[in-house]
Amino acid sequence: xxxxxxxxxxxxxxxxxxxxxxxxxxxxxxxxxxxxxxxxxxxxxxxxxxxxxxxxxxxxxxxxxxxxxxxxxxxxxxxxxxxxxxxxxxxxxxxxxxxxxxxxxxxxxxxxxxxxxxxxxxxxxxxxxxxxxxxxxxxxxxxxxxxxxxxxxxxxxxxxxxxxxxxxxxxxxxxxxxxxxxxxxxxxxxxxxxxxxxxxxxxxxxxxxxxxxxxxxxxxxxxxxxxxxxxxxxxxxxxxxxxxxxxxxx
Amino acid sequence: xxxxxxxxxxxxxxxxxxxxxxxxxxxxxxxxxxxxxxxxxxxxxxxxxxxxxxxxxxxxxxxxxxxxxxxxxxxxxxxxxxxxxxxxxxxxxxxxxxxxxxxxxxxxxxxxxxxxxxxxxxxxxxxxxxxxxxxxxxxxxxxxxxxxxxxxxxxxxxxxxxxxxxxxxxxxxxxxxxxxxxxxxxxxxxxxxxxxxxxxxxxxxxxxxxxxxxxxxxxxxxxxxxxxxxxxxxxxxxxxxxxxxxxxxx
Numbered sequence: 001x002x003x004x005x006x007x008x009x010x011x012x013x014x015x016x017x018x019x020x021x022x023x024x025x026x027x028x029x030x031x032x033x034x035x036x037x038x039x040x041x042x043x044x045x046x047x048x049x050x051x052x053x054x055x056x057x058x059x060x061x062x063x064x065x066x067x068x069x070x071x072x073x074x075x076x077x078x079x080x081x082x083x084x085x086x087x088x089x090x091x092x093x094x095x096x097x098x099x100x101x102x103x104x105x106x107x108x109x110x111x112x113x114x115x116x117x118x119x120x121x122x123x124x125x126x127x128x129x130x131x132x133x134x135x136x137x138x139x140x141x142x143x144x145x146x147x148x149x150x151x152x153x154x155x156x157x158x159x160x161x162x163x164x165x166x167x168x169x170x171x172x173x174x175x176x177x178x179x180x181x182x183x184x185x186x187x188x189x190x191x192x193x194x195x196x197x198x199x200x201x202x203x204x205x206x207x208x209x210x211x212x213x214x215x216x217x218x219x220x221x222x223x224x225x226x227x228x229x230x231x232x233x234x235x236x237x238x239x240x241x242x243x244x245x246x247x248x249x250x
Numbered sequence: 251x252x253x254x255x256x257x258x259x260x261x262x263x264x265x266x267x268x269x270x271x272x273x274x275x276x277x278x279x280x281x282x283x284x285x286x287x288x289x290x291x292x293x294x295x296x297x298x299x300x301x302x303x304x305x306x307x308x309x310x311x312x313x314x315x316x317x318x319x320x321x322x323x324x325x326x327x328x329x330x331x332x333x334x335x336x337x338x339x340x341x342x343x344x345x346x347x348x349x350x351x352x353x354x355x356x357x358x359x360x361x362x363x364x365x366x367x368x369x370x371x372x373x374x375x376x377x378x379x380x381x382x383x384x385x386x387x388x389x390x391x392x393x394x395x396x397x398x399x400x401x402x403x404x405x406x407x408x409x410x411x412x413x414x415x416x417x418x419x420x421x422x423x424x425x426x427x428x429x430x431x432x433x434x435x436x437x438x439x440x441x442x443x444x445x446x447x448x449x450x451x452x453x454x455x456x457x458x459x460x461x462x463x464x465x466x467x468x469x470x471x472x473x474x475x476x477x478x479x480x481x482x483x484x485x486x487x488x489x490x491x492x493x494x495x496x497x498x499x500x
Contacts, residue, residue, distance in 0.1 A: 189485070196483065225452060229448045
């Protein structure tokens with residue numbers, strides 16, 4: 001068994017480890033990552049090349065390539081980082097009805113994304129329209145599911161959690177509502193995105209009637225249909241028996 | 251005064267008219283326009299160059315440039331064409347409550363856009379994220395206002411039109427809802443965009459309770475606030491006194 005000091009020394013020298021796992025490698029990676037995001041924020045995603053990034057960071061294209069072989073890899077690293085931070089912040093969700101837990105999950109998302117608004121705004125065309133790096137692409141599923149999980153948890157762990165399959169369906173529908181608010185926030189031209197605060201206040205006012213309506217017979221089917229449409233339409237999942245985009249009878 | 255035959259002959263030869271106004275010019279323009287949209291649909295907006303378009307159309311870059319000096323000009327021509335067709339189709343709106351007139355306006359929009367779904371899907375990054383050619387850019391205001399006008403008319407001409415400034419505000423909010431449905435339709439991965447039909451059926455079920463709720467005191471203020479937030483947040487208009495993103499007292 002190695003002594004701790006030895007293991008640390010080994011890690012520092014990067015013996016047998018992939019590039020980027022040493023302390024120096026991590027620093028280089030972070031430098032390249034931040035330079036990339038700064039350039040993308042300033043010039044736009046399509047207008048930024050790997051060559052530009054290498055030049056700005058003062059490294060060779062070859063070295064950049066070993067850390068980030070494509071602009072896609074940079075975007076995926078950003079998703080990975082933000083979704084991990086979000087998952088960490090979202091565990092502080094309190095006990096309460098789903099409408100309160102949802103508002104916490106939504107506000108926490110905007111807080112985590114806040115410092116990165118500039119590169120994210122530059123990435124809107126990619127987030128919404130990108131076939132490979134888009135929000136609904138299979139390649140970004142890991143980060144998406146991590147964030148979506150917090151919204152499903154907001155519904156399932158609520159004091160008024162709907163029963164059966166309506167609970168997770170509500171969580172996924174709330175995740176979609178959250179995405180719409182985030183898109184609005186990224187496009188928001190008002191000073192300090194003040195209009196987004198207003199939008200969340202309006203949403204807040206709709207949540208109480210919505211949570212009352214969810215207790216009415218048939219409302220669960222409405223939520224399950226909305227969820228099925230989201231999965232079929234935006235994620236491209238095949239229709240499951242009974243949710244073929246049709247409203248169930250209940 | 252010229253005889254009609256003379257005037258027609260003059261038009262044919264393009265005497266003193268800008269290029270594109272002769273019959274042959276119009277044909278060339280149409281050929282270049284259709285070739286552009288086909289290439290953009292196949293390759294994506296950013297991946298298509300004016301050089302590619304000229305080559306595909308079998309003309310010189312110089313000739314293409316005289317009709318379409320930039321890719322932006324092509325996108326604006328598409329907006330112009332589709333919004334004109336839409337305005338024409340939307341005049342057939344029948345008498346009835348605003349929820350029915352809105353559904354007509356929404357379905358008509360999807361019918362007019364239908365045959366152009368492929369280039370429009372390729373343009374989603376531009377429509378949503380583009381600073382100059384985007385849906386909310388000042389440069390596209392003419393086409394936007396033409397379509398928005400039909401939705402404002404759907405509210406104002408309804409048998410249950412809300413009074414005062416709530417009527418036009420409702421129309422603009424409905425226009426926004428329509429844009430969200432169009433975006434969903436462009437991203438819809440389900441066969442024959444079946445999930446969009448389902449989404450419209452869900453929306454239809456929400457419209458009756460929504461139109462009843464609009465008769466409750468205070469609901470008008472809610473709609474006016476939503477409209478003010480849309481104008482400030484997405485269009486970047488300055489806050490007017492009384493709609494500063496805050497909810498009016500009423």
